Amino acid sequence: MATRSGSSSRTCVGKYELGRTLGEGTFAKVKFARHLETGENVAIKILDKDKVLKHKMIDQIKREISTMKLIVHPNVIRLYEVMASKTKIYIVMELVTGGELFDKIASRGRLKEDEARKYFQQLINAVDYCHSRGVYHRDLKPENLLLDGNGVLKVSDFGLSALPQQVRADGLLHTTCGTPNYVAPEVIDNKGYDGAKADLWSCGVILFVLMSGYLPFEDSNIVALYKKISKADFSCPPWFSSNAKKLIKRILDPNPLTGLVKRETRFTSKRPADEIISKIENAAMPLGFDVKKNNHKMKLRGEKTGRKGHLAVTTEVFQLAPSLCMVELRKSGGDTLEFHKFYNNLSTGLKDIIWNTTNEEKSDEKNGETAAAGPSTPCR
Known part of the structure; x- marks a missing residue:
């Protein structure tokens, strides 16, 4: 699939010319690329088939691709197409150049409430759309929230997302995953959980982080951390408005039934x-x-x-x-x-x-x- 052409030895994948490496992980490398006919800039995630098979990641990759094909929303990274060679899998995605929302917090500290509200509303719009399509992210955190050149939030990394067919007969998901500080209490309890409610909890933690600059639940001891999460043992800083406090406390309620949207x-x-x-x-x-x-x-x-x-x-x-x-x-x-x-x-x-x-x-x-x-x- 990947070919070299021209005197400058350009590397091409299909109709895309590959450029610099944007990021690299254990199983994948993300490269800048340009469509040769339209000139459109994209990002291409390149996965090594041998590594994927060796680490039994094929189901997760298929899930990520299936999920992203379902989701077409202005606040979610867009998947354009998937290609493959004998040794590689190429996932062509929307290029987002504004970095992670996490970097914005790390460099500037907490955000003003109006700015935090803007990002939170975009996050909720994206998550609500995904849920309406039966897709649950399950690893929402600032590191998975990217910003485009205009500062528009884009949800990324659906590698841990769940599709409707993963829901058991009891209507719940049973795979414990996600990043500990952002995980809902019912996910930790390992008794099955509603993917939509678990995502909403993570959104509440993200809103707290955006407005405070630190995590509501944090402890170097993982058992102590889980106890804090299970009891929703946190307090809002004094600069939070009363409305923000009420909203966060309603979202970060350890009883998932309390937030039930009644039918x-x-x-x-x-x-x-x-x-x-x-x-x-x-x-x-x-x-x-x-x-x-x-x-x-x-x-x-x-x-x-x-x-x-x-x-x-x-x-x-x-x-x-x-x-x-x-x-x-x-x-x-x-x-x-x-x-x-x-x-x-x-x-x-x-x-x-x-x-x-x-x-x-x-x-x-x-x-x-x-x-x-x-x-x-x-x-x-």
Whole structure:
């Protein structure tokens, strides 16, 4: 695959001319390259097949390639193509020239909150997109966050990422990986974990590092470090704003159930069931939802395709007392975050019938459960 051409003995891989080495690791070398026809600059990761096979890395490499092909997002390093020769594997990627976000912290110390917020938002956008495609990074840290020439954040290194087929029957991942200081407590416990929640924990640690210039959990003794992580034993420095403190403490909660994004929500109403159903129908249709009614049950389906197909919501009205109904809205298809956005928009049109919202009671949030409103019977 690699050839030499011209009097200057240029080395080419396919239609790319190889240049200087940008980085080198145990299993791979990354080189600057230029497309001979378009002049576009790229980075090419070169892997030695013998080393990959010897160290049983072939599955990890395949996973990295499969993952990167799924992800096309402005805040994620783009994979263009993969080539191979008898001895090498060539992965052609987007060239990012601004260095690691880690270097920015190392040279300047902590970032101002506005700048940290900008990078954190870009990180969350990238991670949320990856999760919507069933991809979990599992090794998020500042060293894997690169910056382009315009200072735009790019998530890199999907070598440890997990694809949906790696999730076991219990719906959890079971491979302990990642960098210790950034790893979620449930990953350390080795009892299985939700890849999305584990990534979110790492994002919380990254935000802390960006704003403080140091790690929230650090100890030279690995056992002591894991104890600190398991108990979320950390404190925010005095210069953190109150909002930043609240956000970080919510993310760095050692109970993964607390941060559960619920797939259902409920509210109570003192209006008759027929009026409630009619109000929901009238509020949902302008939002672009088809409505199908069956007694006091409704099925709402979004007309537009979302991140995970069409959003589908099932609604049912329960009679709690002669003058009190509970309304349950449950996501039956599509993306959970889109479901919550839909509910927020829907509830705006239901203000005159909602008596109380029951899905945000503090006692239930602590248990990671959806609020229960006591014994109830479906309206018929």
